[in-house]
Amino acid sequence: MVISKWRIAATIRRFPLLLGIFHKLWRFTRPHFSAGVIGVLFNSLGEVLVVEHVYHATPRWGLPGGYMDRGEDPQTTIARELREELELSVEVGPVVALERAEGNHLDIAFLCHSDGSVGHLCEELLDYRWVSPDQLPEIRRFHRKAISEALALADMKV
Numbered sequence: 001m002v003i004s005k006w007r008i009a010a011t012i013r014r015f016p017l018l019l020g021i022f023h024k025l026w027r028f029t030r031p032h033f034s035a036g037v038i039g040v041l042f043n044s045l046g047e048v049l050v051v052e053h054v055y056h057a058t059p060r061w062g063l064p065g066g067y068m069d070r071g072e073d074p075q076t077t078i079a080r081e082l083r084e085e086l087e088l089s090v091e092v093g094p095v096v097a098l099e100r101a102e103g104n105h106l107d108i109a110f111l112c113h114s115d116g117s118v119g120h121l122c123e124e125l126l127d128y129r130w131v132s133p134d135q136l137p138e139i140r141r142f143h144r145k146a147i148s149e150a151l152a153l154a155d156m157k158v
Helices: 005-014 016-029 074-086 141-157
Strands: 034-041 048-053 065-067 091-101 105-113 125-131
Touching: 005 016, 034 048, 034 074, 034 141, 065 074, 074 091, 074 105, 074 125, 091 141, 105 141
Parallel strands: 034 105
Antiparallel strands: 034 065, 048 125, 091 105
């Protein structure tokens, strides 16, 4: 027996709570993801900001960023992370890279802009450097990809 879409719609209209129950059951069967964001920032010399992380065994260097909190927008997350980690206020630009990492983790990279300077480092960071994109220390593949995509986007805007 095939139930028509009209009959389903009529049933939902008659019993709207059923739809809420169905959504909760359906969401329970969907994969759950963690998400992290990183920011790509260039200075006026074309150098990119990299940071040395306390909690990264290897590679220790990478782009600044962190995990999204429950219910937080990615743009809000990267602005919060850069403020917390580097005392740096930023304007969040476009997404330059997006990738599903190991497990159910989603990485999002944003091109960011700031007229400010790096302040006090939080306890999660050991150091920071502005480096030429062609002289990067060892960093994660996704971070390298994000820098490359941000450079390509910046070239298109010139």
